[in-house]
Amino acid sequence: MDLLLLSRLQFALTIAFHYIFPPLSIGLGIILVIMEGTYLKTGNPLYQQMTRFWVKIFGLIFAIGVASGIVMEFQFGTNWSTYSRYVGDVFGSALAAEGIFAFFLESGFLAILLFGWNRVSPKWHFFSTIMVALGAHFSAIWIIVANSWQQTPAGYHIVGEGLSARAEIVDFWQLVFNPSTIDRLTHTYMGAWQAGAFFVLSVSAFYLLKKKYQDFAKASIKIALIIAVFASLMQLVTGHSSASTLADTQPAKLAAFEAHYPESAPAPLYLFGWVDEDNETVILGPKIPGFLSYLVHGDASKPVTGLRAFSPDKRPPVNVVFQSYHAMVAIGMGLIAIALIGLFFWWRKILFETRWYLWALVLSVLGPQLGNQLGWLSAEVGRQPYIVYNLLLTADGLSKTVTAGEVITSLILFGIIYIFLFALFIYLLNEKIQHGPSEEDLIIKGHRA
Amino acid sequence: MNIDLNSIWFSLVGVLFAGYAILDGFDLGVGALHLFTRTDEERRILINSIGPVWDGNEVWLVTGGGALFAAFPMVYATAFSGFYLAMMFLLFALIFRAVAIEFRSKQPHKWWRQMWDISFSISSMVSGLLIGVALGNIARGIPLDAQFEYGGGFFNLLNPYAVIVGLTTVALFMMHGAIYLVLKTEGALHERIRGWVNNAIILFVIFYIATTMATLLYIPHMMEYIKSHPILFVVAFLNMLAIANIPREIHLRYDRRAFLSSCASILALLTLFGIGMYPYMIYSLPNPEHSLTIYNAASSQKTLQIMLIIAAMGMPLALTYTIAIYRIFRGKVKLEPTSY
Structure with missing residues (x-):
């Protein structure tokens, strides 16, 4: 290697x-x-x-x-x-x-x-x-x-x-x-609040399921759930803002997020899919036509710069970025659902008795962890082949004296x-x-x- | 010394590393002495003597590294990539140390605690040794090419001079740590550690003399600046005075003063190191013209200026927290339910 x-x-x-x-x-x-x-x-x-x-x-x-x-x-x-x-x-x-x-x-x-x-x-x-x-x-x-x-x-x-x-x-x-900076910071903060909140939710829900430390668990859940709802909903705002900024600042990354190839055309939003990088198409991808254009420009017919605007050696690896980005978004939506269901159950006063939901909370701790990792993966792999965007290639940033054996x-x-x-x-x-x-x-x- | 931004940053980076050596020095020293204690309770007392402060102490290294990166990126890049494997071993040692402190007392099993006791002690010694070896090499000179890249490999770093400096560092930290423990312990353990201090001082003085002789004989460029500025011999004199004062204060049972003397001697030693190096940051041997200096290794004047403002705002705050924490946790160690 x-x-x-x-x-x-x-x-x-x-x-x-x-x-x-x-x-x-x-x-x-x-x-x-x-x-x-x-x-x-x-x-x-x-x-x-x-x-x-x-x-x-x-x-x-x-x-x-x-x-x-x-x-x-x-x-x-x-x-x-x-x-x-x-x-x-x-x-x-x-x-x-x-x-x-x-x-x-x-x-x-x-x-x-x-x-x-x-x-x-x-x-x-x-x-x-x-x-x-x-x-x-x-x-x-x-x-x-x-x-x-x-x-x-x-x-x-x-x-x-x-x-x-x-x-x-x-x-x-x-x-x-x-x-x-600001988009990334707010997006990261909310991801971190989600990580903390769902962690507390998970442990506390586990106690409720085991019928232990119930007062402690209920009070912890109430605090954490409020943070979870707020942070998860805010991810829609910060995520949207981050992606819109990309259209101006790192168009190749945005295009890779959605595997949008045409040099300049209205762009759809894929719900999921598999990118065939050789043929520059998305296989099996249900899509909402024009929705990426709408999200970025507020107009479904406006063009979004696609990957063909960049020579192949200046494009990030598309499928990896596409998959990690879509998985992150899916997890984010899932977390919003879990948080809102919790709020609803709280209002209906069945939050602490609904066992399937408590089990969902126990598992929910993985959501923000995966989401945070996948989000960074998208951001960093999406910047490739550059280590400093448009200035320095990753391959040129290495230590010259370090050998592969040492690494x-x-x-x-x-x-x-x-x-x-x-x-x-x-x-x-x-x-x-x-x-x-x-x-x-x-x-x-x-x-x- | 010209008072320019480069020299100021040379001193500031030095201050951060001196802060690291003084603060993490005693907790690395406590680690190195750890296996000399016998019972589980004694070992817990040792770990808890540094419990609330060790990771704050390590922040001085992190900040020193950050400041080096910001002010002298060439030095950061050359040293860290050139000493690749040594740096990796230092990282592994620091990780094991942190984890050992955190995990040791979390389980009652004898094998569990013994495993972590050993990794705590060995990783503390290895950390001190590697830091010393790195300093020794920087002083002695390492082969750099015209691009300031290191071309010497790992085993060249283990030359006799660097190893002596490394051992001196371990001995210094052990002495410093033993004196710190005298402050933090009581009863029979306290009296035993008092005995260790004397042994540690003897060990340190032997290595200190060896390092000084080796430097005078084999590293002539370390003497150039001080020869041309004889007033600086005062620092060397103060250094010896501070070291000689330690056994005296220990004998008189002025333990706090002994600890302050030990801090002063570390500060003086690093000051001497800085004076010896100035204006070099990494000396190149056999081609001194490829050395990294505070000028050819520095960031732009504007960045040094911005960083100075950041340091002027941040460092007084950082010092305030450090002093406050040490005041809050002063006195003898008492094992409590929240202790390690």
Whole structure:
């Protein structure tokens, strides 16, 4: 196997593994703020018990997020050093800002969140919870800025030629608010809130099915369901906005999402299908004619730029992108349905008794996880063959001194270690869930006991 | 030293890495000493002495790496890709360490805890060793070509000088960690660790002398800047003073002062390293003209300016959180239900 493929595989493996965890900590962060805030406001010990239980789970998730996150920061330099030289001036700044503004905040206050129950007053503890949630949200801002700049570069100019050419910042705010930052950030945030909310829903529904910790589970479900409904519906807005922006900024990616080949023609929307890339057609695809044009331009007869406008070597792999994008959309719709059914059952007062629905909630935890992974897959593979859209080819971003043998070694080791880590994570998560919330946490404790 | 943006960023990156060495240094040291304890309770005390702070400490490395990427992308790219396998091993060590701390006390079985105790200790030592070896190579010089790409392979990194610097780093962290543990423990364990400190100081001083001699004899370019600016010998003098002060404070049972002395000696050591390197960032051997310096490796002036504003806004906040956390968790370790 060649170096390019191996390096891409390693990046895909390490980022996909890492990305299981940050969305959960962003989403759980916001839920923890609501739970602890409710506890402080009402003094109801149930909310203290909830906060303490979910904080423990948060700690476990955060630890693996940190451990797998350091890998990401190193990997730009280890495997993509030519890319790093090319973009360091721009991209490095965003990464450094992430460390300075987000990680110190998050990791510092996390200590109080996990270990500070008896060392600070309840109000300070609540403040720390807010800071941890904020830190998690801040870190997303900077990494999304960096990623969005790769997709839709702005606020830079190219200095030098050939081997010494690189991008340098001209306008920092244009770089930060490049054309896709806000869409991507809101879409990612909502995906993360979905991940956190459906995770809480899943565990709590499991308790209800097992007839354990019922008060705890019901109260958790109510909070998480509201977040789930809001975030899932908002994905329609942020997703739509992201796709419309693509028509201007990355037309090849949008065309690949829908396997739209004609150079410039009104575009349909496929419900599903299989792309025959050789014959440039979609097999077995029920479609709504003109609907992509309508979504992008508000007019079903307006043309959308298709893949034939790009030479074949400048197109992303179409079928992979088509499938992952459509699967993401389908999952998103499914999550909206689950969330709305829950709201309806809540109103009908049968939410906690409908066993099939509770089972659906138990499984729903996989939805946002798959959706988040597939969404990123679409966004990143859709940018190919470029690593920085229209500026630098992925194949040109590799480290020149690293050999395929070295990458095979590290790739295999990462594979083994991550399987082991994931198994451990699931094992310990399961232990914590089986153990359940502690009855002791229902007793209100004075601080500094 | 000219006060230009490049030099300021050279110092700032240095400050971040010094912050890392001082803070994560003691928790890597605690890890390296971990297997010297006997009972499960003692081991839990050791892990919980760093429990609330270790991942905040690691953030200094992450931020240092980010700052290096932003301010000196050429150095980041050359060092990280050139030291590929070493970097991968460092990553694996850091992952195992984080996971070991998190998972060790989650199960009561003896084999489970022993497995994680061993991985915690070994990964802590390996992390310190690899960081030291990398610094040793950067100082000694590595073969770079005209494109500033490393052409030496993995085993060239394990030259005697780099290995000595690596071992010195491990010994330094062990000393630093032992003094930290003196602050965090009480009773019989505390008295035993007090004994470790003396051994650790002796071990460190032996390696420290070896590194200093090797540098003076074999790495002449590390001495050029300090020779032309003799006033900087003050730093070397302060360094020796700080090191000599540690056993004195330990003997007098001024444990906090001993720890501060240890912090000061790490800061002084890294300052000396910075002075020795300046204005180089990676020295190229045998072709010094291919070295990466703070000028040919830097980002644009505009970016360095923007980053300076970001650092000026963010670092005071980061320092405030760090100090607040250390104040909140000061004092002897007490095992609680939320402990590891």
